[in-house]
Amino acid sequence: MNGAAQIPSGAYETLPSRLYTDGGVFAEEQDRIFARAWLFAGHRTQVAAPGDYFTCRAAGENLIVIHGQDGEIRAFHNLCRHRGHALLIGAGQVRRITCAYHAWTYDDTGALRAAPNMENVKGFDPACHGLRPVRLEVFHGLIFVNLEDGAQPFAPQTGAADAEIAEALPSLETRVFAHRTEALLKANWKVAIENFAECYHCQTVHKTFVQGVVQPESYRVVPRGFCELHDSVSRDGTDRFQGWRVWPLMALQSYPGGIAMTFRWIPLSINETKVEVDWWLPAAEPTPEEAELIRAHAETTFAEDIPLVESVQAGLESRGFETGLIMVDEVNSHRSEHGVKVFQDLYRREMGL
Ligand code: FES
Numbered sequence: 067m068n069g070a071a072q073i074p075s076g077a078y079e080t081l082p083s084r085l086y087t088d089g090g091v092f093a094e095e096q097d098r099i100f101a102r103a104w105l106f107a108g109h110r111t112q113v114a115a116p117g118d119y120f121t122c123r124a125a126g127e128n129l130i131v132i133h134g135q136d137g138e139i140r141a142f143h144n145l146c147r148h149r150g151h152a153l154l155i156g157a158g159q160v161r162r163i164t165c166a167y168h169a170w171t172y173d174d175t176g177a178l179r180a181a182p183n184m185e186n187v188k189g190f191d192p193a194c195h196g197l198r199p200v201r202l203e204v205f206h207g208l209i210f211v212n213l214e215d216g217a218q219p220f221a222p223q224t225g226a227a228d229a230e231i232a233e234a235l236p237s238l239e240t241r242v243f244a245h246r247t248e249a250l251l252k253a254n255w256k257v258a259i260e261n262f263a264e265c266y267h268c269q270t271v272h273k274t275f276v277q278g279v280v281q282p283e284s285y286r287v288v289p290r291g292f293c294e295l296h297d298s299v300s301r302d303g304t305d306r307f308q309g310w311r312v313w314p315l316m317a318l319q320s321y322p323g324g325i326a327m328t329f330r331w332i333p334l335s336i337n338e339t340k341v342e343v344d345w346w347l348p349a350a351e352p353t354p355e356e357a358e359l360i361r362a363h364a365e366t367t368f369a370e371d372i373p374l375v376e377s378v379q380a381g382l383e384s385r386g387f388e389t390g391l392i393m394v395d396e397v398n399s400h401r402s403e404h405g406v407k408v409f410q411d412l413y414r415r416e417m418g419l
């Protein structure tokens with residue numbers, strides 16, 4: 067089912083606190099990790115019809131995701147090739163993209179179609195000045211973008227998750243946005259991911275989750291590098307709670323009953339991370355049961371993690387703390403932190419540490 071090797075038991079040393087507190091590290095992460103990674107941008111149903119677009123940020127860059135008249139979904143840097151003015155804001159429908167500054171006009175394939183006075187400018191070739199494309203893949207309806215032209219394709223790296231998601235959430239492709247729960251965390255992005263990558267703290271902190279959603283002893287984290295599986299039997303024993311954490315900044319979760327939500331962590335600075343939880347449901351208006359889950363999640367599991375990660379960040383910033391410990395047990399049980407170990411190993415590799 068999982069295809070992942072067991073992580074040997076041990077009390078492993080964590081990354082040094084400097085990596086969570088030094089602004090220079092954040093700049094390096096932007097180059098070495100975020101600008102080369104597949105980042106979650108949204109869902110295909112947000113650009114359902116030709117001409118539909120939304121703008122988003124990925125690795126600090128302003129991007130456009132647009133559904134072309136030819137049916138293709140593409141991403142571009144949201145920048146005019148003339149002098150760099152932003153082209154679109156928010157979300158909406160366009161046939162042509164016209165810059166508000168000097169009215170250069172592009173079509174939805176990114177080609178420059180008109181630039182005022184261009185016929186009188188010697189040596190100007192509009193074919194050379196289309197919008198800068200950004201890699202985009204749609205995976206079970208979820209849109210991922212990557213700023214790195216040479217990046218490995220997304221889908222093959224997901225391994226067993228592809229079939230697991232198809233089974234758990236067969237209608238994910240047609241789900242629509244229903245609700246967002248968000249917070250600005252005063253914590254480094256890695257603190258937030260590490261919090262997500264273990265359920266060692268579930269019994270102490272997430273009472274509602276362990277009493278109402280899952281059978282906590284059955285919770286397993288199966289680290290597979292790029293796409294880590296979280297899998298648990300539901301409280302009543304008839305269903306599952308599953309999650310897939312995608313390196314580096316996204317996770318998909320399926321609650322019992324096939325209720326889908328995504329986590330997106332947006333690193334803003336070395337010690338600030340925005341977290342957005344989006345709920346993807348069969349209809350934009352949640353049913354009473356879905357609304358109750360959204361409310362309960364926001365008020366318990368989601369809210370309970372905020373003070374934890376903020377307190378850990380304060381600890382990492384203290385002179386009294388340099389490195390901590392990752393507690394991995396023999397069977398990689400529900401209380402083991404092997405997911406954190408695998409995350410930090412991957413981080414070291416990507417950063418060349
Ligand atoms: S900057 Fe866009 S037309 Fe000049």
Ligand SMILES: [Fe+2]
Binds near residue numbers: 261262267371
């Ligand atoms: Fe948590």
